[in-house]
Amino acid sequence: xxxxxxxxxxxxxxxxxxxxxxxxxxxxxxxxxxxxxxxxxxxxxxxxxxxxxxxxxxxxxxxxxxxxxxxxxxxxxxxxxxxxxxxxxxxxxxxxxxxxxxxxxxxxxxxxxxxxxxxxxxxxxxxxxxxxxxxxxxxxxxxxxxxxxxxxxxxxxxxxxxxxxxxxxxxxxxxxxxxxxxxxxxxxxxxxxxxxxxxxxxx
Amino acid sequence: xxxxxxxxxxxxxxxxxxxxxxxxxxxxxxxxxxxxxxxxxxxxxxxxxxxxxxxxxxxxxxxxxxxxxxxxxxxxxxxxxxxxxxxxxxxxxxxxxxxxxxxxxxxxxxxxxxxxxxxxxxxxxxxxxxxxxxxxxxxxxxxxxxxxxxxxxxxxxxxxxxxxxxxxxxxxxxxxxxxxxxxxxxxxxxxxxxxxxxxxxxxxxxxxxxxxxxxxxxxxxxxxxxxxxxxxxxxxxxx
Numbered sequence: 001x002x003x004x005x006x007x008x009x010x011x012x013x014x015x016x017x018x019x020x021x022x023x024x025x026x027x028x029x030x031x032x033x034x035x036x037x038x039x040x041x042x043x044x045x046x047x048x049x050x051x052x053x054x055x056x057x058x059x060x061x062x063x064x065x066x067x068x069x070x071x072x073x074x075x076x077x078x079x080x081x082x083x084x085x086x087x088x089x090x091x092x093x094x095x096x097x098x099x100x101x102x103x104x105x106x107x108x109x110x111x112x113x114x115x116x117x118x119x120x121x122x123x124x125x126x127x128x129x130x131x132x133x134x135x136x137x138x139x140x141x142x143x144x145x146x147x148x149x150x151x152x153x154x155x156x157x158x159x160x161x162x163x164x165x166x167x168x169x170x171x172x173x174x175x176x177x178x179x180x181x182x183x184x185x186x187x188x189x190x191x192x193x194x195x196x197x198x199x200x201x202x203x
Numbered sequence: 204x205x206x207x208x209x210x211x212x213x214x215x216x217x218x219x220x221x222x223x224x225x226x227x228x229x230x231x232x233x234x235x236x237x238x239x240x241x242x243x244x245x246x247x248x249x250x251x252x253x254x255x256x257x258x259x260x261x262x263x264x265x266x267x268x269x270x271x272x273x274x275x276x277x278x279x280x281x282x283x284x285x286x287x288x289x290x291x292x293x294x295x296x297x298x299x300x301x302x303x304x305x306x307x308x309x310x311x312x313x314x315x316x317x318x319x320x321x322x323x324x325x326x327x328x329x330x331x332x333x334x335x336x337x338x339x340x341x342x343x344x345x346x347x348x349x350x351x352x353x354x355x356x357x358x359x360x361x362x363x364x365x366x367x368x369x370x371x372x373x374x375x376x377x378x379x380x381x382x383x384x385x386x387x388x389x390x391x392x393x394x395x396x397x398x399x400x401x402x403x404x405x406x407x408x409x410x411x412x413x414x415x416x417x418x419x420x421x422x423x424x425x426x427x428x429x430x431x432x433x434x435x436x437x438x439x440x441x442x
Contacts, residue, residue: 028274035266035278039285046289050296113307139237139306 054105058092058134061119062103065130066096078102078203085109085166086195089117100124104196105134110166111188113137118150118189120196126158128196143185150189152176161197214333218340224317225348226406231317234308235349236395240360243367244304245353249346251290251309253339256318258286260326260338267327279322284313300369317345348402355398360389 055074062069072094081087085108092103104120113136121130131153138144153176163171167190169183178186224230231252238248262282263270270278291309294302302309312318321341326334357363362381367374388394 024271024273028271031270032274032278032281035281039281043285043288043292046292050292052296136303137307137310139308144303144306 054134055090058090058103058105058119061132061134062092062094062121065121065132066094066101069094069096069101071095078199079104080199080202081195082164082198082202086191086193086198088195088199091199101129102200104199106192106196106199108188108190108192108195110184110191111136111138112143112184116185116188116192118192118196120153120193122158122196122200126200128153128156128158130154138185138188142182145179146177146182146185146189149177149179153189153193156193158197158200161194161201164194164198167191167194211333211336215336215340218337218342218344219347220344222341223344223348223406224320224341225345226403227410228317228320229403230320231315231345232399234311234315235345235352236392236399237308238305239349239352239356239395239398240390241304241367242350242353242357242365243369245349246346247301247305248308249342249349251294251305252312252315252317252345253342254290255283255286255312255315256321256342256345257335257338259283259318259322260334261331262286263322263326264329264331264334270327275327276319276323279319279327280313283318283322287312298370317341352395352398352402355402356389356394359386360391360394361385 059072062072072092075091075093078091078093079088087107089105089107091105094101094103101124102122104122106118106120108116108118116136116138117134119132119134120128121132123129131150133147133150136143136147138147167187169187172178172183172186172190175186175190177189218224222228225232225235234248234252238244259279259282263279266278266282287310290312291302294305294309321337325337329337354364357366357376358378358381362378362383362385363376364378365374366376386394389398
């Protein structure tokens with residue numbers, strides 16, 4: 001009988017433990033907010049030191065590739081984005097050895113890491129003169145192989161591109177820089193190239 | 204003092220040998236298989252994981268009495284993510300070559316189960332010094348395991364040893380005509396699993412042999428003690 005009484009008491013007591021403890025909830029939220037705020041402040045401070053202005057970085061790349069580059073200026077009226085799978089973040093105009101040149105900062109979607117950012121250095125005739133990967137999160141073992149052979153885009157005529165839609169696997173496999181096993185990265189690069197072609201052909 | 208040093212020593216070596224996170228506990232397998240294609244990338248990943256492990260263990264240990272039990276996992280993730288983001292920003296700015304090699308696996312350190320497991324199992328229950336040593340030991344254990352795997356895979360799969368292209372210095376690492384005879388499967392996921400399995404088997408065999416030796420030694424010691432006792436009893440009877 002005594003044992004039964006103890007059990008009943010335990011059963012009655014159990015639900016009271018599950019009651020909301022407002023103080024504990026507030027304390028939990030406060031702790032998370034404090035940790036988040038300190039982390040945010042720390043990362044903000046580090047960001048001040050490590051931040052690289054994209055425009056400055058692109059201008060540095062232009063002068064690194066074309067030592068004789070002059071009249072470098074940003075002209076975002078040329079940054080025309082037309083497709084859902086690639087876009088142009090910014091465009092720079094400059095002169096190299098007396099010729100008008102353009103640098104398109106293109107973002108191609110659908111890569112392994114989501115997006116891949118590429119700089120296309122294009123002549124006034126629409127020929128890709130140089131190409132450089134600005135930023136990517138592709139793995140070195142797979143997608144990195146495409147980025148190593150991306151120079152094969154050099155000499156490509158942007159005027160020949162008419163399809164500005166999302167690059168398919170068969171589109172990617174037809175490109176000179178296609179690497180077997182890295183179709184997804186190749187599609188991302190192709191989407192960036194198509195975005196660049198759209199901006200150039202519609203300027 | 205001696206006992207305290209022994210304890211600290213065992214906390215440190217535990218992660219390297221006895222409880223190696225990769226080869227014994229089989230934690231963090233996904234990034235291990237992914238980055239163990241080149242020794243350079245593996246070393247970079249090992250250093251990155253060690254940095255995050257030590258920093259997060261220290262911070263979690265410092266806050267262990269403040270963080271409420273109910274929200275400990277989100278709090279741990281927040282702390283780990285902070286250190287990973289910090290590392291990512293620093294690498295992108297100062298060591299872009301390594302940042303490119305690690306690629307998507309660098310931000311994924313946030314969800315590396317080795318780090319969360321050590322935070323939950325050790326750092327949240329132990330003092331700062333022990334937690335830092337545990338993080339360092341586990342990090343070095345991870346680095347050692349992933350580096351051994353990468354050296355084997357790079358040698359067999361690419362015919363090179365420690366090839367790198369880092370801050371203007373590059374080394375092809377190619378050994379004679381070996382790249383012509385390289386077995387490409389070792390650079391693919393299948394080769395990763397194969398190497399991983401063989402390494403685990405070798406490590407298990409070595410630890411089984413060691414345990415057998417310890418048992419045999421304990422048995423012979425026990426026999427010696429028993430014999431000595433019997434001799435002593437005989438001497439007492441004779442006396």
